[in-house]
Amino acid sequence: MNPIAIPAVLFGSTGRRVTRVGLGGEGVLRTNGRGAEAMEVIRAAIDAGIGYFDCARVYADSELYYGSVWGADPAARQRVFQASKSAVRGKAGALAELDQTLQRLQTDYLDLWQIHDIRTPEDLEMIGGPGGALEAFVEAKASGRVRCIGVTGHRQPEILTRAVEDWPVDAVMMPVNPVEGVLGGFLTSTLPAARRRGIAVIGMKVLGASHYLKPQLDLTADHLIRYALTQDITLAIVGCSCPAEVRILAEAGRDPAPLSAEGQNQLHELFRPYARKLAYYRGVM
Numbered sequence: 530m531n532p533i534a535i536p537a538v539l540f541g542s543t544g545r546r547v548t549r550v551g552l553g554g555e556g557v558l559r560t561n562g563r564g565a566e567a568m569e570v571i572r573a574a575i576d577a578g579i580g581y582f583d584c585a586r587v588y589a590d591s592e593l594y595y596g597s598v599w600g601a602d603p604a605a606r607q608r609v610f611q612a613s614k615s616a617v618r619g620k621a622g623a624l625a626e627l628d629q630t631l632q633r634l635q636t637d638y639l640d641l642w643q644i645h646d647i648r649t650p651e652d653l654e655m656i657g658g659p660g661g662a663l664e665a666f667v668e669a670k671a672s673g674r675v676r677c678i679g680v681t682g683h684r685q686p687e688i689l690t691r692a693v694e695d696w697p698v699d700a701v702m703m704p705v706n707p708v709e710g711v712l713g714g715f716l717t718s719t720l721p722a723a724r725r726r727g728i729a730v731i732g733m734k735v736l737g738a739s740h741y742l743k744p745q746l747d748l749t750a751d752h753l754i755r756y757a758l759t760q761d762i763t764l765a766i767v768g769c770s771c772p773a774e775v776r777i778l779a780e781a782g783r784d785p786a787p788l789s790a791e792g793q794n795q796l797h798e799l800f801r802p803y804a805r806k807l808a809y810y811r812g813v814m
Contacts, residue, residue, distance in 0.1 A: 535578045535782040538763060540610070541729030543677050543699050545640070547610050547764055550754065550782030551581025552775065553733065555768025558584060558591040566771075567594035573772035575605055577779035583766050584634075585614035585645055586626050592633035600635035611636065614645035614681060615662065618655045623665035627674065641700060642669060643679040647688055653695075663696060683734060683810040686714030693722045704810060705732030705757040705765060706741065707796040711804040712811075716760060724761060732757045732765040734810055741807070746799065750774070754781035756796060759788045 537546040552558075552574040557566050571594065574582070584591035592613060599606035613630050617623040631637060644662060647653065656662045669675040679700035682689035686703075693701050701723050703715045710716060723730045735757045742748055750767070757765040758781070765782075769775045788796075800807060 533783045535580070535779060536785070537580065540677070540763060541699055542727040543729070545610065545677070547729075548578065548580040548782060549758060549764050549785055550579060550778050551583055551610075551612075551731075551764055551766040552579055552778070553766040553768035554584040554588045554591050555738070556770040556774070558594055558768060559588045561589045564590070564594055564597060567591075568598055569772055570769050570775055571595060571598050573775040574769075574779070575609070577775055579775070579779055579782070580608070581610045581612070581764060581766065583612050585616075585643075586630050587614075587616055587645070592630055596633050596635040606636055610640040612641035612643060612679075613639055614643040616645040618652065618662050620660050620662060620665040620668075623662040624669070627665070627669055631674070638673065639675045641677045641679055642666060642675040643681050643700070643702060644692075644696075644698075645681055646684075647680060647682045647692055648684040649688065653688060653691060657692075657696060667697060677729075679729075679731070681731075681733075683715075684812055686718050689715070690719045690722050693719060693726065693728065698728060700729040700731060700763075702731040702733050702766075704734035704808075705760055705762055706735055706737055706753060707756055707793075707800045708737065708741075708804050708807045709734075710756075710793065710797045711801050712808060720761060729764075730762040732760065732762045735765050735767050737807060737809075740809070741800075748796075748799075750777050751781045752796075754778065755785060756788055756793065758782075758785040759793065 535548040615626045666678040677699040681702035
């Protein structure tokens with residue numbers, strides 16, 4: 530019997546559709562020289578019906594791992610939504626990285642190319658100014674080498690919010706987890722800004738690099754993924770280290786029963802005493 534399909538939703542205002550969960554670029558994908566294990570995870574995600582695949586130019590061999598799969602199975606590549614990222618801040622360097630990314634992924638286009646990890650006002654000025662990377666992203670979309678463009682960030686909510694409001698992006702990637710429910714910023718500022726503009730929202734840091742998993746407290750991967758999908762986001766991505774973790778992710782995506790307000794508040798209270806320390810990705814320890 531085939532498993533129940535993972536629900537698909539519109540990717541912002543692009544007219545494209547994506548599954549509610551996607552394979553993140555962390556886990557076994559952000560490694561070097563573990564191609565056999567990485568291919569098992571990618572294949573497990575395809576077989577489970579996951580349709581969104583994340584990586585980045587700076588995520589070790591992640592692009593090469595995907596490229597090994599897509600090169601051997603071009604039809605599978607056409608069925609999925611492949612995203613990558615560039616952290617280069619200038620136009621020429623970003624375009625050079627796009628060439629490398631496409632070559633490594635063994636594809637001639639990206640479904641989503643993202644400006645990676647913006648943190649400071651200087652990032653905004655450099656990327657958005659003359660000769661900045663934003664020009665490369667807009668040019669790549671106009672040429673068809675990239676179908677959608679996005680921006681990611683996990684340090685400063687106000688910086689990411691400004692990019693969402695000011696740049697012609699189709700998507701934003703940001704942290705979505707109970708720590709953010711306590712601290713505010715990404716969920717209370719960036720998310721509403723994205724929704725006002727009608728752009729897609731991709732939730733990351735869903736499990737806090739597995740630091741938030743406490744089965745004895747019912748803090749399982751399934752519970753935290755359901756918390757993320759209860760928020761007003763498009764999809765949640767999670768890095769996986771083995772096919773078993775992929776199956777947990779896919780199952781949560783197939784039946785994303787929302788958490789009640791009471792259930793969300795219980796998680797917030799559990800995290801509240803340690804929230805700033807647990808927001809390690811913000812650079813706050």
